[in-house]
Amino acid sequence: MTLSFRTSKGGRIDRAKSVKFIFDGKTLVGQAGDTLASALLANGIHLVGRSFKYHRPRGILTAGSEEPNALVGVAKSAAAAAAGQSVPNLRATQVEIHEGMVIVSQNRWPSLGFDIGAVNDRLSPLFVAGFYYKTFMWPKSFWNRVYEPFIRAAAGLGKAPTAPDPDRYANRYAHCDVLVAGSGPAGLAAALTATRSGARVILAYEQGEPGGSLLHDVGAQIDGRPAAEWVSAVIAELAGNDRVTLLPRTTVFGYFNQNFIGLAERVTDHLADPDPSLPRERLWQVRARQVVLATGAIERPLVFPENDRPGVMMAEAGRIYANRFGVLPGRAIAVATSCDSAWRAAFDIKALGGNVVAILDMRTDVDPALKEKARAHSIRVETGCTVTGVKGTKRIEGVRLGRISGDTVSSAGSLACDCLLMSGGWTPNVSLHSQARGKLDWHADKGAFLPGDPVQAQRSAGSCRGIDGLAQVLADGARAGAEAAQAATGNAVDVPAFSASGSEVSSGWWLGAVPHDRDASRVRAFVDFQNDVTAKDVKLAVREGMHSIEHIKRYTTTGMATDQGRLSNMNALSIASTALANEIPQVGLTTFRQPYTPVTFGTLATTSRGDLFDPVRRTAIHDWAAAQGAAFEDVSLWKRAWYFPKSGEDMHAAVLRECRTVRESVGIFDASTLGKIEVVGPDAAEFLERIYTNPWKKLGIGRLRYGLMLNEAGFIMDDGVVGRIAEDRFHVTTTTGGAPRVLAHMEDYLQTEWADLKVWLTSTTEQWAVIAVQGPKAREAIAPLVDDIDLSTEAMPHMSVRQGHVMGGIPCRLFRMSFTGEAGYEINVPPSRARQVWDAVFANVERLGGCAYGTETMHVLRAEKGYIIVGQETDGTVTPDDVGMSWAIGKNKPDFVGKRSLARPDLMATGRKQLVGLLTKDGKALLEEGAQVTAEADPAPRTPALGHVTSSYMSAAAGRPIALAMIANGRARHGETLHVPMPNGAIAVEVVPPLFVDPEGSRLNA
Amino acid sequence: MPDVLFHTPAETLALSPLVGAGTSLRRAALLVRFVFRGDAAAAAKVGAAFGVALPQSPLASERTGERAALWQGPDEWLLLARPAMDGPQAVDALARSLAGEIAAALGETPHSLVDVSERHVALLLEGPGAADLLNAHVFLDLDPAAFPVGMVTRTLFTKAEIVLWRTSEQNFAIECWSSFAPYVEGHLAEA
Secondary structure: OOOOOEOOOOOOOEEEEEEEEEEOOEEEEEEEOOEHHHHHHHOOOOEEEEOOOOOOEEEOOOOOOOOOOOEEEEEOOHHHHHOOOOEEEEEOOOOEOOOOOEEEOOOOOEOOOOEHHHHHHHOOOOOOOOHHHHHOOOOOOHHHHHHHHHHHHHOOOOOOOOOOOOOOEEEEEEEEEEEEEOOOHHHHHHHHHHHHOOOOEEEEOOOOOOOHHHHOOOOOEEOOEEHHHHHHHHHHHHHOOOOEEEEOOEEEEEEEHHHEEEEEEEOOOOOOOOOOOOOOEEEEEEEEEEEEEOOOEEEOOOEOOOOOOOOEEEHHHHHHHHHOOOEOOOOOEEEEEOOOHHHHHHHHHHHOOOOEEEEEEOOOOOOHHHHHHHHHOOOOEEEOEEEEEEEOOOOOOEEEEEEEEOOEEEEEEEEEOOEEEEEOOEEEOOHHHHHOOOOEEEEOOOOEEEEOOOOOOEEEOHHHHOOOOHHHHHHHHHHHHHHHHHHHHOOOOOOOOOOEEOOOOOOOOOOOEOOOOOOOOOOOOEEEOOOOEEHHHHHHHHHOOOOOHHHHHHHHOOOOOOOOOOOOHHHHHHHHHHHHOOOHHHHOOOOOOOOOOOOOHHHHHOOOOHHHOOOOEOOOOHHHHHHOOOEEEEEOOEEEEEEOOOOOOOHHHHHHHHHHHHHHOOEEEEOOOOEEEEEEOOOHHHHHHHHEOOOOOOOOOOEEEEEEEEOOOOOEEEEEEEEEEEOOEEEEEEOOOOHHHHHHHHHHHHHHOOOOOOOEEEEOOOOOEEEEEEOOOHHHHHHHHEOOOOOOOOOOOOOEEEEEEEOOOEEEEEEEOOOOOOOEEEEEEOHHHHHHHHHHHHHHHHHOOOEEOOHHHHHHHHHHOOOOOOOOOOOOOOOOHHHOOHHHOOOOOOOOOOHHHHOOHHHHOOOOEEEEEEEEOOOOOOOOOOOEEEOOOOOOOOOOOOEEEEEEEEEOOOOEEEEEEEEEOHHHHOOOEEEEOOOOOOEEEEEEOOOOOOOOOHHHHO | OOOOOOOOOOOOEOOOOOOOOOOEEEEOOOOEEEEEEOOHHHHHHHHHHHOOOOOOOOOOEEEEOOEEEEEEEOOEEEEEEOOOOOOHHHHHHHHHHHHHHHHHHHOOOOOEEEEOOOOEEEEEEEOOOHHHHHOOOOOOOOOOOOOOOOOEEEEEEOOEEEEEEEOOOOEEEEEEEHHHHHHHHHHHHHO
């Protein structure tokens, strides 16, 4: 095949620079500046894909992002394609070709020319509207096993890439006075007007080159020069203004509340060898004071039988390919229309040397000036004439003609042609106005829905609000730009006047099915090309009881493809309203939604992927632990050392060793991630009194107390040890994951309920690194390092805190406390010196036969003592009494958060789940956390469980597995035998008090 | 132009390749930081002791050379002070003496003064590309008309909370909790 479909001159392509690309394995040549669609057409290729449902051969229909047929898979290079890095479902009309690009057609097997799935087309009487609803209902059991897998396998057009996305994606937030969507005459006039007023302007446009229709409107003149030259001058002026951001290849895909606008900028797809520092796409999140929508109008197909055959194309698309890309869409081109604008396509193609075999206009009252011009071009004209069918399947060979007489059509012979340009007039592109929640008004005189009053700070300009004619559109754009700029900045704005000629007002339009003389039961006229919905389907939906367009849409899937019905909605609506004998506004119009066109996942994810998906918080001791070979676990955003395996040890062995070492000598543990809040002010004690269940007022300075915090519902939300540093200053600790929640909870009460309290909160989580030293030799391990604190039990008993220094002047807050049941300390030091202190303490610990331990050992040691972990023993429905902690409630306090709820009958009822210990009868089996606990070994189906296992570990100290569980009425069941049913049989367990080591607590005070 | 408030090590951190020459990112050395909380009357007494008045206008900052007071909320300020010498001992010493002086100035006036010197890291993003780069991750309008020199606010940097302070037309200080700094730095290198 040759490039003989190129015109000899004209077009905006670079004729000196050819570009080689591969389409379905075949190397083709286009020119720089081509889209994939124009390059294929230049090679004489119309057939580019198979349709979704019937696998019908499909060609290039449009020249824009509304393209429903020509969806292809694109890889940057053969290497990328081989690596599984391709992008499916891109519109060939939007893809700018570059050297080496590899394109595959979709939804066909084994090949585009011969496709097995095309059998669906002959079975089409089966696949009528509502096919899925009718077919896949019975038998019900087939849904999961048969129907859904089948539908999923058949669904979708392109193939998803198989390899991880190698590209980078970027994000950009921006603010502006005026955002203009679209760079056609209205958009440029608006942007220019707003810019000259001094406003901050963003101009976003879909294509690589700005100008919209002006790029192919070759006869048009603006301010005395060709339109395309005017475009260049305007863009140069905008580009030279640092208050203006020009965004080419950028789709305004989402119009959200408060003028928040989502834009997708395609940065490198059009480049063969992009700078690797560039992201592939960039998400723009723009807050615009005012928005001008200049999104133009979309030409409407004619719904006649076989209107989907390759070679049938929109008339304006034919004009674009000829004028802008220098490509003739066929060797013998017919034009079928009901609208003036299609005549321009015929004239322009003829002027470029194309062969226009006829203009077929459905109207009888065509403007005589057009007929005169056709005669001058020697083009055959038939009025009152329509196309009633097409010959050829993979490419049209001719069209059937019909003579319209009133409501009837009679055959008028046929016409040989390999391309048919069609036009049913223009549908204003109101998608973004609709996304912005603006209503649409029906204008019967124009056969169109036009934007009604906007809800947000936006206005439409130009043909997207039904304005026609170049001069009128420019004036409307300038008006909109001025209004927007004035509203945004408050400045008065001059409205420039433009003189324009060419592209006069176009009249005429057609909505709905085109009448024909064919056997209606045997032919199909397509309404929605992408979803394979025919005029017949819409009528059938109405016959089967769908009366609202919302129901018709879902029943037939018309308008549900990626173009959201921008091509099809008006025809479908008209067919439905005729079938219903109801007016179009009464049948309704579906709402356009975000995104305007599909947006890649990468663009929405931006930089939040891999290591940067979430913040990863590491403590000052992290590197040390990593160097020691620690395994880490995620606790909220923190990485915590989980256990420290020695060579040859698995987790089980490491944890047993760590547990034994802590109980026998001493262990060192990084507790830095605990939340810390400094509560300061004369009312600090009163505040804690209200926020915790415990009493605080009598807590002495230098003493600690375990605090339990409830939510308003009376359930445990957090716990932690609190130290009184001074009369008016407390050092509060929280759980690692609970720190932000607790601070917000406290601040909320202070700001909304107790604004009178003189107390303030400051997070100190990261001000202090915390080194926990636990075990009988804990004091021995730290004593040599402490400068100025008396560590004797008399001077510093269990549950006390001292401020002082370690290692010659490093400030510290030293807590004597325990979460292990052993005597222990927590050394709070500034993180900058935490490692220094840790290293020194660790050296002592090692010398004393101790070791470092991780969170798993911490969990085991506390479980041996029956200390709860909020979020493990508790699940948001657990009261203090449920976990045996009524002792933590200050009985004489007038109030605290949650107190009233604790008196609710259901929280005081008997039979609530209570914390117990479980010991397996065989002394060996390790229970599974989360396992259900029942009274019977083999309970009847649907027997409610008595509770569940919350914690389960192998205990070195007990010499056997131990578990904690929440069991209904658990404290009354001590000594009972219960069962934990498992897949391999139930495990018998004895209910015991939740305390397995040192019941007297004597070790704490050693 | 180095900012006298911050000790700035020579080492610069990686930045997105899209940022042109002349823009840099550095981690400032340790600094004394306090969170002061209290009412306006209490705040008024701090100024004399600290040497910088606590701004009463939202999002405002006040500074004199090596000290600064950043408005954080109606009853909250972040106080920054550069010690005479580098290193944690100098920070400890200055924090101790400042805490004493402020406490003395406040007397019985209810307030909260908490040392958070090590809670934060200051990331200094400086140069002509700074505002643009920040806007990859910060949704605020950083046009000098909307976010003038001296303006300071708590905001989000993608998913991390930061304090963003414009110290000059082209320079920003990002105060973030230390453990979030690698995340912020990683995003600034990737934008």
